Amino acid sequence: MNSVLSLVGDKWTVMIVMVLIERPRRFNDIKRTIGGISQQMLTRTLKALDRDGMVSRTVHPTVPPQVEYALTELGYSLSKPLRALGAWAGAHLEQIDCNRVLYDTTRGAALNNGGQGSH
Template sequence: MDMPAPPPPHQISDQCRKLSSVLSLVGDKWTVMIVMVLREGPRRFNDIKRTIGGISQQMLTRTLRALERDGMVNRTVYPTLPPQVEYALTDLGRSLSEPVHALGLWAGAHLERIEGHRADFDARTG
């Protein structure tokens, strides 16, 4: 049986470039933390900021906008004084939350081993 020919190098390069932009967002620590917070349900901006801790207002705004742009987060503005803004995962964002949650579980289960390896490495190369 003949194997299909691999795609030309320029097609692989184009695909890698497209995937890279998505992976850089979904692999960002702030994206992971925001997705995990919103996995529990819709939240207001300051609630997300308080829950995550350590994220600047500018970084939270930038990350939420990127997630909204990619269709992972919905931003709803309520006509109150002052206006209330709520963020929630879309169906696409909820589908991302599953592998993100699994990655978090993996990291938690292996954290002690990883920290031990880091300490050993640092002691050897210090």
């Protein structure tokens, strides 16, 4: 179970699944849409998703060959809880940002006073 949770909880997996909800895409289209993901990480994550049966990989017989990635039925089933998680994150983003600022401010003050803050 840990290996599955590690994959589905990975930020790149989440982003790839969310991008593929819309439609099947080619590698560079996924990379461009996500932004910030290296070619190596995208390749590694797509292979893991393909291996687990969440993404299908189709090679079209063109020159050069075009490879398209799409969510499988299992991948679509993963998208449902990910959408809910995304909605939760969006609804609480402002509160979380405020909490981070408060924490950093109070923790930073405690560290500047010789580390006398609470842990």
